[in-house]
Amino acid sequence: TQLLEQSPQxxxxxxxxxxxxxxxxxxxxxxxxxxxxEPGEGPVLLVTVVTGGEVKKLKRLTFxxxxxxxxxxxxxxxxxxxxxxxxxxxxxxxxxxxxxxGQGTRLTINP
Amino acid sequence: SxxxxxxxxxxxxxxxxxxxxxxxxxxxxxMMFWYRQQPGQSLTLIATANQGSEATYESGFVIDKFPIxxxxxxxxxxxxxxxxxxxxxxxxxxxxxxxxxxxxGSGTRLTVV
Numbered sequence: 630t631q632l633l634e635q636s637p638q639x640x641x642x643x644x645x646x647x648x649x650x651x652x653x654x655x656x657x658x659x660x661x662x663x664x665x666x667e668p669g670e671g672p673v674l675l676v677t678v679v680t681g682g683e684v685k686k687l688k689r690l691t692f693x694x695x696x697x698x699x700x701x702x703x704x705x706x707x708x709x710x711x712x713x714x715x716x717x718x719x720x721x722x723x724x725x726x727x728x729x730x731g732q733g734t735r736l737t738i739n740p
Numbered sequence: 741s742x743x744x745x746x747x748x749x750x751x752x753x754x755x756x757x758x759x760x761x762x763x764x765x766x767x768x769x770x771m772m773f774w775y776r777q778q779p780g781q782s783l784t785l786i787a788t789a790n791q792g793s794e795a796t797y798e799s800g801f802v803i804d805k806f807p808i809x810x811x812x813x814x815x816x817x818x819x820x821x822x823x824x825x826x827x828x829x830x831x832x833x834x835x836x837x838x839x840x841x842x843x844x845g846s847g848t849r850l851t852v853v
Binding site: 635662669670671672673674677717719726727728729730731732733 | 741744746749771773781782783784785788832834836837840841842843844845846847849
């Protein structure tokens with residue numbers, strides 16, 4: 630069974646601070662995705678990483694895929710209240726053609 | 741990316757009854773996926789639905805409890821049968837979007853009383 634360990638599960642910080650969310654597994658991913666979910670909505674795709682060592686930036690969000698394709702991180706710089714939400718990592722394991730989700734990180738940015 | 745229309749958006753149901761959730765996609769897709777998201781938790785895959793064949797269920801989920809239909813390449817339904825309060829969750833459908841990620845419906849928030 631492929632498992633994704635996501636941490637922290639809860640994070641509450643002040644506006645302007647930086648934060649990092651981690652996603653780890655003992656299995657190798659063919660790709661890893663990060664989603665953001667707001668109340669009453671389905672998850673919305675932020676990024677897909679495919680290549681080991683890959684780094685992608687989306688405004689103040691930086692996503693990194695580990696060299697061995699077993700882990701990933703999401704770093705937010707100068708967090709804003711609009712960043713508040715549930716962040717989910719999800720791995721697409723080779724040959725599985727389905728997503729396995731981490732536990733999620735519920736992020737609150739306080740003004 | 742695909743656009744998914746999921747309904748109902750929410751419902752309150754009596755225990756022992758069944759609810760059918762519908763997902764309509766604006767383009768043809770080979771596979772559709774059904775997830776459950778229990779209160780305050782992450783998503784768990786229930787089953788994968790291919791057009792023209794039986795759905796493939798994940799461990800812990802069975803066809804008698806969660807029958808799925810996939811009559812064509814743009815539509816699928818998930819039924820939650822003989823409901824109990826433990827079935828209170830958000831149910832979401834999803835499709836693979838161009839190989840780059842998945843698009844999700846907005847979810848059905850089910851409360852069983």
